[in-house]
Amino acid sequence: MILPLLQGLKITLSHLFKKPVTLQYPDERPVVAPNYRGLHTLKVSHDKAKCVACYLCPTVCPAKCITVEAGEDANHDKYAAVYEIDMLRCIFCGYCVEACPVDALGMTQGFELAAYKRSDCVYKKETLLEKK
Amino acid sequence: MGYEILGLPLIYYFAMIAKVLVAFVFVLLTVAYATYAERKIIGHMQVRLGPMRTGWHGLLQPIADGVKLFFKEEIIPSEASKFAFLLAPLVALMTAFISFAVIPFGGTVTILGYQIPLQIAGYYDTKLNQFFDVNVGVLYILGMASLGVYGIVLAGWSSNSKYSLLGGLRSSAQMISYELAAGLAIVSVFMMSGTLSLQKIVENQAGFHWYAFSSPVGFVAFVIFFICSLAEINRTPFDLPEAETELVSGFCTEYSSMKYAMFFMAEYANMVTVCAVTTTLFLGGWHGPFLPGWLWFIIKVYFLIFCCMWIRATYPRYRYDQLMRLGWKVFLPITLLNVVATGIWIMVVG
Numbered sequence: 001m002i003l004p005l006l007q008g009l010k011i012t013l014s015h016l017f018k019k020p021v022t023l024q025y026p027d028e029r030p031v032v033a034p035n036y037r038g039l040h041t042l043k044v045s046h047d048k049a050k051c052v053a054c055y056l057c058p059t060v061c062p063a064k065c066i067t068v069e070a071g072e073d074a075n076h077d078k079y080a081a082v083y084e085i086d087m088l089r090c091i092f093c094g095y096c097v098e099a100c101p102v103d104a105l106g107m108t109q110g111f112e113l114a115a116y117k118r119s120d121c122v123y124k125k126e127t128l129l130e131k132k
Numbered sequence: 133m134g135y136e137i138l139g140l141p142l143i144y145y146f147a148m149i150a151k152v153l154v155a156f157v158f159v160l161l162t163v164a165y166a167t168y169a170e171r172k173i174i175g176h177m178q179v180r181l182g183p184m185r186t187g188w189h190g191l192l193q194p195i196a197d198g199v200k201l202f203f204k205e206e207i208i209p210s211e212a213s214k215f216a217f218l219l220a221p222l223v224a225l226m227t228a229f230i231s232f233a234v235i236p237f238g239g240t241v242t243i244l245g246y247q248i249p250l251q252i253a254g255y256y257d258t259k260l261n262q263f264f265d266v267n268v269g270v271l272y273i274l275g276m277a278s279l280g281v282y283g284i285v286l287a288g289w290s291s292n293s294k295y296s297l298l299g300g301l302r303s304s305a306q307m308i309s310y311e312l313a314a315g316l317a318i319v320s321v322f323m324m325s326g327t328l329s330l331q332k333i334v335e336n337q338a339g340f341h342w343y344a345f346s347s348p349v350g351f352v353a354f355v356i357f358f359i360c361s362l363a364e365i366n367r368t369p370f371d372l373p374e375a376e377t378e379l380v381s382g383f384c385t386e387y388s389s390m391k392y393a394m395f396f397m398a399e400y401a402n403m404v405t406v407c408a409v410t411t412t413l414f415l416g417g418w419h420g421p422f423l424p425g426w427l428w429f430i431i432k433v434y435f436l437i438f439c440c441m442w443i444r445a446t447y448p449r450y451r452y453d454q455l456m457r458l459g460w461k462v463f464l465p466i467t468l469l470n471v472v473a474t475g476i477w478i479m480v481v482g
Contacts, residue, residue: 005447008446008447009442009443009446011446012177012442012445012446013177013442015176015177015178015179016173016176016177018176018179019179020175020176020179020180020181021179021180022179022180022181022184024181024184
């Protein structure tokens with residue numbers, strides 16, 4: 001009866017000298033996996049978004065969080081005049097990235113998506129655009 | 133220098149006040165940093181870090197906690213019995229601190245040719261060439277520990293809340309059960325030392341004749357006394373009176389602000405006192421080689437405090453019936469047998 005009690009004490013004492021696993025978050029950054037599905041990004045090619053506003057991403061989106069409105073530019077090319085993703089509704093499933101026929105949409109390792117206002121959580125096209 | 137009050141030189145009175153201040157500040161600081169040490173030690177035992185953000189490695193955490201509690205809103209339940217409600221934390225805190233008066237926390241220091249023993253309730257009589265202290269010191273400590281229960285029972289009763297009442301009742305039942313075993317464990321020490329004066333008990337243990345390790349009966353008494361003390365001061369695995377999970381912290385459910393802080397301090401002050409008493413009775417008090425006496429005393433007390441935290445990090449809480457069974461059916465018979473065994477040991481070994 002006493003031996004297990006002493007074994008318990010031994011275990012806790014041995015743990016005292018182990019290196020803590022705590023990540024001091026804002027100071028220390030976690031290692032995010034390369035295939036992590038974080039914040040979306042609109043890929044850029046020749047200084048403009050690759051998106052052709054085909055509406056496949058809002059169609060496939062199970063959370064219905066993507067809003068696209070097509071427009072026509074000077075070369076009569078179709079482009080996304082409005083592209084918004086509501087991060088409060090998004091479930092980060094990555095279907096939109098898979099559905100994209102022109103590889104215009106990707107996902108980054110960004111995971112810090114907190115904001116003070118709900119309206120700030122709807123990401124506009126300008127913020128989603130890939131930063132080079 | 134020749135000035136005297138009640139037949140004692142004036143310096144004795146100044147020394148007394150100085151000793152009270154030193155002991156009080158020491159206990160207060162230890163209490164503050166025991167909270168920090170507990171969080172750190174338990175954190176590391178769970179492979180966490182514990183407080184890190186307030187000051188260097190969280191060293192200012194106790195001060196931040198104190199300031200926070202100080203500025204919290206004072207809430208007194210409208211149905212509470214106000215006088216008893218306010219009295220309870222005072223009783224709990226005072227009895228926790230007051231036991232330190234009789235504990236010798238070091239050898240003697242010589243100031244201006246006068247020998248001052250490092251014990252608050254003790255002095256050196258130059259005419260009789262003899263040290264004097266409270267000759268019933270241990271009884272005094274036991275009495276004060278029992279009075280501490282009143283603080284908790286009053287808090288539970290006066291809050292007019294069922295959780296508090298349950299906590300208060302539990303604590304009184306628990307303390308009464310374990311006080312018996314603790315008292316009987318000390319009886320072994322009395323039999324070996326032949327005195328109730330703490331100074332003489334410490335004197336008898338000089339030269340590594342610690343009661344905890346000089347005989348098997350002493351060791352049994354030491355272990356049981358320490359465990360029973362944990363139960364008496366409501367620490368894990370016997371922290372049923374406050375049991376967060378079932379009683380929403382029991383007797384202090386209705387307390388807030390500084391009154392809650394006083395219960396909190398009382399709990400830790402009790403821990404310091406109990407560790408100091410255990411050191412004095414079983415671990416040779418301030419005796420030890422090379423280092424000065426007061427330092428040995430602090431080392432031993434801090435080691436026992438570490439043991440309290442170590443135990444807290446290891447064991448889950450006892451159930452109420454298990455607690456009662458342990459107290460009455462295990463510890464009480466063992467200590468009773470231990471008293472008999474001590475008698476035989478003294479007769480045979482000497």
